[in-house]
Amino acid sequence: MGESIRIQGQPFSVIGLLKSEGGFSFGSSDDRVLIPLSTAQMRVHRRSSRGEVDLLYVQAASSEQVDAATDEVTQILRARHRSNLGQDDFEIQSTQSLQETVSSVTGTMKAFLGGIAGVSLLVGGIGIMNIMLVTVVERTREIGLRKAVGARKRDILTQFLVESSLLSLAGGVIGILVGWGIAVLVGQIASMVGSTIQPVIKAASVVLATLFSAAIGVFFGLYPARRAAGMEPVDALRTE
Numbered sequence: 001m002g003e004s005i006r007i008q009g010q011p012f013s014v015i016g017l018l019k020s021e022g023g024f025s026f027g028s029s030d031d032r033v034l035i036p037l038s039t040a041q042m043r044v045h046r047r048s049s050r051g052e053v054d055l056l057y058v059q060a061a062s063s064e065q066v067d068a069a070t071d072e073v074t075q076i077l078r079a080r081h082r083s084n085l086g087q088d089d090f091e092i093q094s095t096q097s098l099q100e101t102v103s104s105v106t107g108t109m110k111a112f113l114g115g116i117a118g119v120s121l122l123v124g125g126i127g128i129m130n131i132m133l134v135t136v137v138e139r140t141r142e143i144g145l146r147k148a149v150g151a152r153k154r155d156i157l158t159q160f161l162v163e164s165s166l167l168s169l170a171g172g173v174i175g176i177l178v179g180w181g182i183a184v185l186v187g188q189i190a191s192m193v194g195s196t197i198q199p200v201i202k203a204a205s206v207v208l209a210t211l212f213s214a215a216i217g218v219f220f221g222l223y224p225a226r227r228a229a230g231m232e233p234v235d236a237l238r239t240e
Contacts, residue, residue, distance in 0.1 A: 001014055001017065007044055010043045012035060018034070067094075074088075124216065125168075125220035126220065128168055128220045129224060136228045140231065141236060141237060143231050144233045144235070144237040147233040153229040157229040158225075159225075161221050161225045164220065164221025164225070165214050172209060184199075186199050
């Protein structure tokens with residue numbers, strides 16, 4: 001406050017400071033200086049550009065009046081620019097249009113990440129199924145012995161389904177912990193650089209991810225479990 005800076009060789013005195021907002025993907029809100037329009041026209045802009053304005057910020061009284069304010073600004077600019085309908089030499093962007101653009105980009109990113117997650121789940125599920133098939137082959141005599149002493153098909157089926165679910169659930173829990181750690185790390189880095197980004201982890205998402213990982217284990221473990229449950233005790237005991 002009170003210090004003097006130069007803009008294009010012209011001296012200016014600092015009479016106020018803006019609150020730090022941090023940077024974002026399109027630049028930084030902190031890299032700007034506000035000066036009176038008339039002063040800028042007289043001392044900063046060139047004579048050829050005097051009277052020209054590149055950008056105007058208009059604030060509506062409330063969010064419900066954004067559309068009405070947009071229409072009013074459009075009519076005023078058309079009247080002052082003397083432009084016909086459909087021949088505007090200006091562009092108006094409202095927060096709602098920017099929000100729609102951001103929502104569209106976010107939706108595309110969600111679909112892309114969802115596709116990656118789906119492929120990852122498919123590969124992981126196939127891996128679990130292969131592991132369980134190997135387990136069934138290696139434990140064939142154990143399965144035959146259990147069935148010989150009275151174990152029913154549903155007992156064997158339940159055993160291998162529980163094992164595959166626990167295997168998938170363990171991987172899901174590890175993934176949740178890793179994701180949680182990354183979110184905390186991103187939040188700490190954002191706070192150190194002065195950014196307002198703060199990752200939020202919802203309990204519902206954690207519960208849904210946990211249940212989904214267990215369901216993946218049940219789905220891909222069903223075939224190996226049914227194969228184990230369908231073995232004949234005599235044939236299983238004869239296996240070397």
